[in-house]
Structures are given as C-alpha cells and as structure tokens.
Amino acid sequence: MSWLDLPAGTGFGPENLPFGVFSTPGTAPRTGVAIGDSVLDLAAATADPVHATGSLNAFMAQGPQAWAALRQQLTRWFTDQRHRGSVEPHLMPRADVTMHLPVEVADYVDFYSSETHAANLGRMFRPDSEPLTPNWKHLPIGYHGRAGTVQVSGTPVVRPAGQRRAPTDEAPTFGPSQRLDIEAEVGFVVGTPSALGTRVPVEDFADHVFGVCLVNDWSARDLQAWEYVPLGPFLGKSFLTSVSPWVVPLAALESARVAPPARDPQPLPYLDDGAHPWGLDITLEVRLNGELISCPPFRELYWTAAQQLAHMTVNGASLRTGDLFASGTVSGPARDQRGSFIELSWGGKEPLPLADGSTRTFLQDGDVVSISATAPGPDGTRISFGEVTGRVEPTP
Known part of the structure; x- marks a missing residue:
C-alpha cells in the first residue's frame, strides 16, 4: 500500500518504480522515478549528484548493491506515511514533464x-x-x-x-x-x-x-x-x-x-x-x-x-x-x-x-x-x- 492516491490499476505502483530522465521548462534533464501519474525528482529528493547528470549511466555503473539499496529506499518512501512530508514536495505530474533518452547508449x-x-x-x-x-x-x-x-x-x-x-x-x-x-x-x-x-x-x-x-x-x-x-x-x-x-x-x-x-x-x-x-x-x-x-x-x-x-x-x-x-x-x-x-x-x-x-x-x-x-x-x-x-x- 502507498500513501499516494494512485489510479486504480496503475502499472506504475510501488512494485514497479521505473527510472527515466526528464526535464521541466527552464530546468536541466535529471533522473526521475515514475509513481502513479507522478514523477519523483530523484536529484532533488536525494541531493545525490549522480541523479543530476541527465543520464542513468552514472547510477547504473554503481552496480547491483546500489540499485537494490535505492529501490529499498524508494519503497520505504512511498509506502511509509512518515516520509510523506519530505517526499511529496518533489513529486510532479508526469503529464507536465518532457522525457529524454534515459541512457547514453554505448553499443x-x-x-x-x-x-x-x-x-x-x-x-x-x-x-x-x-x-x-x-x-x-x-x-x-x-x-x-x-x-x-x-x-x-x-x-x-x-x-x-x-x-x-x-x-x-x-x-x-x-x-x-x-x-x-x-x-x-x-x-x-x-x-x-x-x-x-x-x-x-x-x-x-x-x-x-x-x-x-x-x-x-x-x-x-x-x-x-x-x-x-x-x-x-x-x-x-x-x-x-x-x-x-x-x-x-x-x-x-x-x-x-x-x-x-x-x-x-x-x-x-x-x-x-x-x-x-x-x-x-x-x-x-x-x-x-x-x-x-x-x-x-x-x-x-x-x-x-x-x-x-x-x-x-x-x-x-x-x-x-x-x-x-x-x-x-x-x-x-x-x-x-x-x-x-x-x-x-x-x-x-x-x-x-x-x-x-x-x-x-x-x-x-x-x-x-x-x-x-x-x-x-x-x-x-x-x-x-x-x-x-x-x-x-x-x-x-
């Protein structure tokens, strides 16, 4: 369960948490996570510069332990009401963002x-x-x-x-x-x-x-x-x-x-x-x-x-x-x-x-x-x- 008001039957619930790169007018591309009809600004929510590069590459290069740790953290943020006050300000409607190529494709x-x-x-x-x-x-x-x-x-x-x-x-x-x-x-x-x-x-x-x-x-x-x-x-x-x-x-x-x-x-x-x-x-x-x-x-x-x-x-x-x-x-x-x-x-x-x-x-x-x-x-x-x-x- 999540404290967010998620659309019925959404495929972007806390079980998913897909990563992408987005921007809003006047801002640089950065990493986001889709949840319901919203996007979490991961760079702002975590203050981790790895999520402000405009690509998922730097984070992906950290390897499976880092991937698992962030996924666990995101799950806690979206399912525990105690995190609502610190997470909610960094959510924005997915309809209002521009999506970019999520990775720098090597081969x-x-x-x-x-x-x-x-x-x-x-x-x-x-x-x-x-x-x-x-x-x-x-x-x-x-x-x-x-x-x-x-x-x-x-x-x-x-x-x-x-x-x-x-x-x-x-x-x-x-x-x-x-x-x-x-x-x-x-x-x-x-x-x-x-x-x-x-x-x-x-x-x-x-x-x-x-x-x-x-x-x-x-x-x-x-x-x-x-x-x-x-x-x-x-x-x-x-x-x-x-x-x-x-x-x-x-x-x-x-x-x-x-x-x-x-x-x-x-x-x-x-x-x-x-x-x-x-x-x-x-x-x-x-x-x-x-x-x-x-x-x-x-x-x-x-x-x-x-x-x-x-x-x-x-x-x-x-x-x-x-x-x-x-x-x-x-x-x-x-x-x-x-x-x-x-x-x-x-x-x-x-x-x-x-x-x-x-x-x-x-x-x-x-x-x-x-x-x-x-x-x-x-x-x-x-x-x-x-x-x-x-x-x-x-x-x-």
Whole structure:
C-alpha cells in the first residue's frame, strides 16, 4: 500500500518504480522515478549528484548493491506515511514533464530470437527450404546496430531513402523506402561493465543488466532486402531505433519470470540456462493510429536475454555501461500476435484490414505506431513499461 492516491490499476505502483530522465521548462534533464501519474525528482529528493547528470549511466555503473539499496529506499518512501512530508514536495505530474533518452547508449545489438518470427520470414523468402537457417537453434543470431540513432519515444520517424531493387527491376533505383516497417521488441540495458577478454555466464545476467525497456527497431524492408547479402542489416535498420522513456528495473520483474520454451537440440553448455531461466511473461500491444492490431507474447521467445548476453560476450567482447541489446521482433503463432507489418501483411500479399475500412501492408506517411507492454507483478499487480511511439514523416 502507498500513501499516494494512485489510479486504480496503475502499472506504475510501488512494485514497479521505473527510472527515466526528464526535464521541466527552464530546468536541466535529471533522473526521475515514475509513481502513479507522478514523477519523483530523484536529484532533488536525494541531493545525490549522480541523479543530476541527465543520464542513468552514472547510477547504473554503481552496480547491483546500489540499485537494490535505492529501490529499498524508494519503497520505504512511498509506502511509509512518515516520509510523506519530505517526499511529496518533489513529486510532479508526469503529464507536465518532457522525457529524454534515459541512457547514453554505448553499443547497440539486436537479436533475432522469436522462432515464430524467424520461421515466418523463412517461409516468405525461402519457400522451398527449411524456414529456419541451420544455425538458428544453436545460437542467438544478432547484428551490431548503430548506437547513435537510438532515440527516445516520440522522435519523428523520417522515412529513409536509399537503394532498393524490386524483383521486377533490372537495376537498383534510389528513393524513399516503400516498405517501411516496425519491429516490436523488448530491450535490456547494461549497467555493470565487464572486462575485455572475459565471458558473462547466464547465471551472472542480473549482475550486469539494470533494467528493461521497449524498443521499436524501425526497418526499411526494401532497402534491407537489397543490401543484406552477404553482411546483414545496415542502412535499412540504422536510420532510427526508438526506445521507451522508462527503464523498468530487472528487480521489478521477479513475478514475471517463467520457464522459456523447450529447446531442441540442447544448447551448448555456455547457453544452458536450465538452472537460471530468464523467460519473462511480458505482453506487448501494438497500435496503429490508436487501433490495437497485435498483441505479441514475449514469453514465447526461444532465446532469453540471459542467453543473448552470454552469447554476446562468449568471444571475450566487453560490456559497457549503457549497452543496449534488444530481443528482435516478438511474434506469436496467431495473426494478431505478429510484431511486424511484413508478417501482418505476409510480405504485402495480404493487406491488414483496419476498423475504418482501410488497409495497410507497410507504413504510410502520417501513421503513428505505439507499442506498450505489461507484465505480472507481485500480489496480482501489473508492471507497466509505458510505451514507445513514433510518427512517420515524409522523406525530406
């Protein structure tokens, strides 16, 4: 229970306490914690300069003991009436603040860990072959993205231009992407770094990952299709990746932990997470111009974030505070569980019908896409991740 007058069914109760970076008119960005419909100005409430840097990085670098200590302190502040007089003056309406990118992104890696998504794309593009590539069930496939174009929710999505070659074209042409897409994903933010040349085993996942956010890895499918052989995604992905402004602490998700799907074949020992399962029961909701079009189930991902982290560092690659790695598109077996338009419209062959009578294959200028998510919390509560939103703007 909390002394705050929290909205019924809020996903931002004292069980959650997500961190973000906010500002108000005339003030510098600083760390805040969401509670109900309010934001706690953590820099003012604690007088700790680590929360006045305009980024979560300095605090995340302090490590798990500091994260746990502050979470315990915040829980006491919001649940014990005796703290009301000192805490309440530092609360302000969330509707009155401007949110900023919560972390300085050091490196960005995107995975490809939904079996349904990978199989759907395999059936579209390799109809005469096995849907999954031979390596898919042996390792978490991923690519290294562009950290500098990771931006906070609400950043305009300027339609990218580039080379594309349709199957009927004799040569590539240049122009705005005609197949602009989304990828509904979940992201994991690294707080504690690791040394170059060392590995992070699956059991050390929670010692390094601070929290979880939502990711929309906008994708220009026509640019991607022409460029990706033989080295993989490049300009079709690097123009913008949007993240939600609130980072939910990993500690808030204990009640959401579930066993991942059964794996066959058995993963190699460094990917064996049988004693440390980190499946998460997160349900995403994808909306186009306000209409709910999909509910991808994160709990069905074949490879967990702990396995992704272990694989990402097994060759000795180091972690840095602020590293962001994302799950890849989250898709379930039903049509209304697909996390991308290339799946929802089956490569453009089956347009998605909308409530107003229109259809979509890929995104049009002016379209607004919002991805939100919730997970189970303790004692029947829900944990909200907020949302990540973007509006498509025409190519300049």
